[in-house]
Amino acid sequence: MADISANFLGIKSPNPYWLASAPPTDKKYNVLRAFEAGWGGVVWKTLGSQVKNVSSRYSAVNFNNTRVMGFNNIELISDRPLDINLKEIEECVRLFPDRAMIVSLMADNSREKWHELIKQVEDTGAHGLELNFGCPHGMTERGMGATVGQDPAIAKMVVEWVMEAAHIPVITKLTPNVHSVVPTGKACVEGGTSALSLINTIQSVTGIDLDTFVPNPYVAGKSVFGGYCGPAVKPIALKMLATISQDETTRKVPISGIGGISTWKDAAEFMLLGATTVQVCTAAMKYGFRIIEDMCDGLNNWMDEKGFKTIDDFVGKSVSTLTHWEDLDINYHHVANINQDKCIHCGLCYIACEDASHQSISLTYGKPYNTYAIKEEECVGCNLCQLICPVEDCITMVVQRKGDDYLNWKEFQERGLPLNDH
Amino acid sequence: MSISNNRLPAEEFEKNFSDIHPPFETKEAALVEANRCLFCYDAPCTKSCPTGINVPKFIKQITTDNIKGSATTIFLSNIFGGGCSRVCPVEKLCEGACVFNLMHEQPIAIAKLQRYSTEDAIEDKWKLFERKPSTGKKVAVVGAGPAGLSCAHVLSREGIDITVFEKESKGGGLMTYGIAAYKVTPEFCNDEVDFITSLGGIEIKYNHELGKDISLEQLQQQYDAVFLGIGVGLANQLNIPGEDLAGVEDAIDFIYHIRDKGYSNVPVGDRVIVIGMGMTAIDAATQAKRLGAKEVTMVYRRSESEKGCTQVELDIARLDGCKIVWLAAPKEIVGNDGKLTALVCDVMKLGAPDYSGKPAPIPTGDTITIEADMVIKATGQKPFEDLVSYYGLENKKGKILSKENHATNLSKIFAGGDCVNGGKEVVDAVQAGKEAAAAIIQHLTPAFSKGEGAEQNAMSVITASTVDRDSSPLSFGEGQG
Ligand SMILES: Cc1cc2nc3c(=O)[nH]c(=O)nc-3n(C[C@H](O)[C@H](O)[C@H](O)COP(=O)(O)OP(=O)(O)OC[C@H]3O[C@@H](n4cnc5c(N)ncnc54)[C@H](O)[C@@H]3O)c2cc1C
Numbered sequence: 001m002a003d004i005s006a007n008f009l010g011i012k013s014p015n016p017y018w019l020a021s022a023p024p025t026d027k028k029y030n031v032l033r034a035f036e037a038g039w040g041g042v043v044w045k046t047l048g049s050q051v052k053n054v055s056s057r058y059s060a061v062n063f064n065n066t067r068v069m070g071f072n073n074i075e076l077i078s079d080r081p082l083d084i085n086l087k088e089i090e091e092c093v094r095l096f097p098d099r100a101m102i103v104s105l106m107a108d109n110s111r112e113k114w115h116e117l118i119k120q121v122e123d124t125g126a127h128g129l130e131l132n133f134g135c136p137h138g139m140t141e142r143g144m145g146a147t148v149g150q151d152p153a154i155a156k157m158v159v160e161w162v163m164e165a166a167h168i169p170v171i172t173k174l175t176p177n178v179h180s181v182v183p184t185g186k187a188c189v190e191g192g193t194s195a196l197s198l199i200n201t202i203q204s205v206t207g208i209d210l211d212t213f214v215p216n217p218y219v220a221g222k223s224v225f226g227g228y229c230g231p232a233v234k235p236i237a238l239k240m241l242a243t244i245s246q247d248e249t250t251r252k253v254p255i256s257g258i259g260g261i262s263t264w265k266d267a268a269e270f271m272l273l274g275a276t277t278v279q280v281c282t283a284a285m286k287y288g289f290r291i292i293e294d295m296c297d298g299l300n301n302w303m304d305e306k307g308f309k310t311i312d313d314f315v316g317k318s319v320s321t322l323t324h325w326e327d328l329d330i331n332y333h334h335v336a337n338i339n340q341d342k343c344i345h346c347g348l349c350y351i352a353c354e355d356a357s358h359q360s361i362s363l364t365y366g367k368p369y370n371t372y373a374i375k376e377e378e379c380v381g382c383n384l385c386q387l388i389c390p391v392e393d394c395i396t397m398v399v400q401r402k403g404d405d406y407l408n409w410k411e412f413q414e415r416g417l418p419l420n421d422h
Numbered sequence: 423m424s425i426s427n428n429r430l431p432a433e434e435f436e437k438n439f440s441d442i443h444p445p446f447e448t449k450e451a452a453l454v455e456a457n458r459c460l461f462c463y464d465a466p467c468t469k470s471c472p473t474g475i476n477v478p479k480f481i482k483q484i485t486t487d488n489i490k491g492s493a494t495t496i497f498l499s500n501i502f503g504g505g506c507s508r509v510c511p512v513e514k515l516c517e518g519a520c521v522f523n524l525m526h527e528q529p530i531a532i533a534k535l536q537r538y539s540t541e542d543a544i545e546d547k548w549k550l551f552e553r554k555p556s557t558g559k560k561v562a563v564v565g566a567g568p569a570g571l572s573c574a575h576v577l578s579r580e581g582i583d584i585t586v587f588e589k590e591s592k593g594g595g596l597m598t599y600g601i602a603a604y605k606v607t608p609e610f611c612n613d614e615v616d617f618i619t620s621l622g623g624i625e626i627k628y629n630h631e632l633g634k635d636i637s638l639e640q641l642q643q644q645y646d647a648v649f650l651g652i653g654v655g656l657a658n659q660l661n662i663p664g665e666d667l668a669g670v671e672d673a674i675d676f677i678y679h680i681r682d683k684g685y686s687n688v689p690v691g692d693r694v695i696v697i698g699m700g701m702t703a704i705d706a707a708t709q710a711k712r713l714g715a716k717e718v719t720m721v722y723r724r725s726e727s728e729k730g731c732t733q734v735e736l737d738i739a740r741l742d743g744c745k746i747v748w749l750a751a752p753k754e755i756v757g758n759d760g761k762l763t764a765l766v767c768d769v770m771k772l773g774a775p776d777y778s779g780k781p782a783p784i785p786t787g788d789t790i791t792i793e794a795d796m797v798i799k800a801t802g803q804k805p806f807e808d809l810v811s812y813y814g815l816e817n818k819k820g821k822i823l824s825k826e827n828h829a830t831n832l833s834k835i836f837a838g839g840d841c842v843n844g845g846k847e848v849v850d851a852v853q854a855g856k857e858a859a860a861a862i863i864q865h866l867t868p869a870f871s872k873g874e875g876a877e878q879n880a881m882s883v884i885t886a887s888t889v890d891r892d893s894s895p896l897s898f899g900e901g902q903g
């Protein structure tokens with residue numbers, strides 16, 4: 001059995017799974033249930049000045065039969081009284097000393113307010129702080145959340161205030177509502193943050209009711225831009241994480257990865273791109289805390305299979321494989337191949353290649369089943385058909401290199417090699 | 423042993439004759455199924471539907487909440503799409519070809535989804551089609567069955583005024599008078615006919631029989647064209663001794679009475695024998711059982727592999743507790759006091775294939791005797807040979823001979839459906855009606871018959887524009903046979 005425990009700046013947890021700062025972590029009742037279910041840690045729902053929420057608060061994007069492919073919210077930070085939150089945090093730390101307790105913070109915009117809040121939270125025995133520079137709705141109108149995270153100079157200043165007062169590790173949570181997360185990430189590291197986490201939610205409009213013409217979520221005939229998360233945002237989160245792992249400055253601090261993680265596989269991918277721990281919100285909101293069981297079990301089995309003893313054996317392992325387009329090997333070529341024994345003659349590969357790719361699949365009429373075959377000399381190896389085929393491993397890509405040696409685009413041009421002629 | 427009616431309490435009749443293919447109970451259930459469909463290209467299911475319904479399209483339209491569009495997609499290809507969703511032997515048509523079968527998975531419930539999309543449209547008479555302005559042309563249709571009404575609907579859409587002559591007092595043909603009550607209800611059949619005629623331009627003259635109330639010459643004179651969709655009517659005789667004994671019944675009459683008189687008023691025996699193994703035989707046997715017969719035995723002169731019904735239907739009969747005797751050919755019905763008491767059969771074995779291509783049953787010399795108080799004959803129907811011969815229509819044993827475009831040897835007279843094919847399914851009759859309508863339009867409309875591509879133009883009225891046609895240009899025409 002592999003060891004899946006995590007050590008994040010000395011904050012230990014029996015597994016790398018933390019619940020992200022959100023409704024599942026906003027009170028003792030939930031957090032104790034989460035710890036009982038097996039979660040490695042929590043980031044307590046963001047504390048700060050007193051707010052009040054509206055209803056409704058959520059909306060979602062469904063795709064075919066899958067509900068909540070993407071999830072959207074217009075909630076603010078914790079709307080419970082600060083003293084109750086602090087008392088409950090203390091109790092949770094005492095009852096589950098082996099789990100990570102991070103507390104998310106968003107103070108009003110002054111050094112004193114931040115210092116005051118940090119002192120109160122540290123008194124609870126929490127193990128770390130997370131600075132919420134990411135909330136994209138509501139709080140921004142008051143100059144907080146993403147407003148801080150979108151301006152590297154302000155972010156750096158706030159981090160500096162925090163570091164003056166903090167005695168426990170500080171994680172800065174980045175907003176994805178920027179062209180690149182690197183400038184803010186760099187500024188925060190320069191400001192002294194001990195670690196980074198990303199992503200927070202992405203500004204969105206999930207849909208519009210075609211009867212009332214009002215976007216959702218619906219609040220008395222109006223709506224506002226919300227924050228988008230869940231499986232739909234995972235590819236974006238992974239890309240942003242990768243840029244933080246690549247940058248010389250930001251890659252020096254540990255990273256907690258967030259955004260659309262629902263399974264151990266998602267988690268492993270975040271870790272391969274540099275996350276030491278991962279945080280989960282939407283999946284827990286959709287299915288409850290019980291998903292942690294397979295998240296641990298699956299990760300463990302995969303690590304055993306790959307021969308990884310601890311998570312350090314693979315954290316960041318994939319970062320170096322992301323390169324520049326210009327460094328890709330043009331001599332690498334593969335073509336699609338259809339396994340006729342598996343093919344169910346649905347024609348989806350054919351119409352995709354015909355209408356959207358390179359007309360590289362032939363159709364031989366049959367009643368009721370047509371036969372489809374790849375025209376190898378036409379196939380550009382784009383993968384479209386393979387992605388679309390509903391039968392596992394029916395279409396495979398077969399390597400047919402154009403040359404033995406590595407050849408990049410620059411070299412290709414220098415040698416004056418021929419471009420496509422049709 | 424006796425033949426009597428009212429054998430079961432009312433609730434039991436209701437249960438026994440309730441819908442054999444119940445609809446989806448909720449929208450969610452329909453969506454789960456609809457979303458399973460892969461949206462195949464040049465889809466095998468469409469190619470296996472004799473009317474070429476664009477199945478992936480109508481299913482996709484369910485998932486986008488476009489039920490109106492979904493219903494239109496279905497009705498454009500098959501105006502009996504609602505009825506067909508209840509009576510088609512889908513396991514050998516669309517669903518039998520669904521690609522999921524090739525993954526050994528349940529095929530998409532195409533018929534059930536088709537019912538989902540058409541149910542409200544029929545009940546509430548949605549206005550899905552607009553008639554073109556009247557062309558002043560008039561066409562007579564004989565027979566308000568699937569073939570006749572399908573032809574009438576296409577023609578009326580094109581602005582041709584239609585008069586339908588129907589000998590019975592209700593429309594729908596065998597859909598109304600023949601098909602088992604647990605597949606379609608009389609109310610549904612009524613609704614379906616009303617839905618079809620709600621287009622306008624179609625007048626049905628009930629109780630008007632060709633050959634009795636009107637003649638073919640009159641129709642030829644008064645109309646620009648005539649379509650014959652008179653079906654097949656008379657039951658084949660067994661031609662064995664004892665056929666006239668009391669208790670010997672024709673399956674079509676028996677089934678019709680169930681529909682017409684109400685379950686409790688149809689007499690059935692204690693021990694019933696059904697002769698035949700086609701769809702009609704299955705319907706008669708299962709319904710006899712459901713009316714309360716104690717024992718139902720089906721006898722068939724060939725073996726299971728030559729049966730005319732599908733496996734699904736045979737399973738229904740077996741589940742209903744019907745006994746089956748294969749390789750038994752009726753030889754004589756014996757009786758007492760004018761009432762039948764037993765059926766004597768020759769025990770057969772299979773020989774070389776006969777004219778039908780199936781192995782010929784040959785008597786072994788042995789016989790068996792099965793006691794019974796009722797014998798239901800379901801050995802097929804005979805076309806109206808006398809009627810068609812009388813008018814000089816070329817025919818083969820009463821089956822009207824028609825050319826590829828459904829024209830007969832007589833001028834202006836077209837024909838299609840059971841009266842031409844000798845008795846297939848509703849869906850085949852609908853397609854024949856559609857094709858004949860295209861041929862009639864070509865015959866009537868100069869614009870369609872001049873210049874190149876005239877045929878394609880005429881055909882376009884019966885081909886949903888979005889049907890993938892590159893591999894099968896006249897895809898609507900395939901699937902017969
Ligand atoms: C018992 C039974 C069960 C069946 N079950 C199924 C099933 O489950 N699924 C399926 O798809 N098919 C089934 N069929 C077959 C199906 O009913 C027929 O293939 C279909 O109805 C043929 O349509 P049609 O329009 O050609 O003929 P019909 O439906 O027979 O319509 C012919 C119409 O013409 C009228 N007519 C006849 N002669 C004249 C005249 N001289 N003047 C005026 N009108 C006239 C008739 O009254 C009738 O209304 C079944 C058939 C039977 C007998």
Ligand SMILES: Cc1cc2nc3c(=O)[nH]c(=O)nc-3n(C[C@H](O)[C@H](O)[C@H](O)COP(=O)(O)O)c2cc1C
Nearest residue numbers: 020021022046073132200229230259260280281282
């Ligand atoms: C209802 C809701 C409330 C949230 N509240 C906070 C919050 O108070 N502080 C914070 O830093 N992030 C908050 N988030 C963002 C999540 O912590 C997380 O970054 C985001 O949902 C992406 O992860 P996921 O795809 O696993 O949901 C909230 C998210 C949701 C859905």
Ligand code: SF4
Nearest residue numbers: 353379380382383385
């Ligand atoms: S890989 Fe791309 S080009 Fe090749 S057959 Fe598939 S879809 Fe066509």
Ligand code: SF4
Nearest residue numbers: 343344346347349389
């Ligand atoms: S997509 Fe796959 S299953 Fe469908 S026709 Fe192409 S190869 Fe066959």
Ligand code: SF4
Nearest residue numbers: 459460462467520521
């Ligand atoms: S064959 Fe099956 S999966 Fe494919 S379009 Fe038809 S119903 Fe859908």
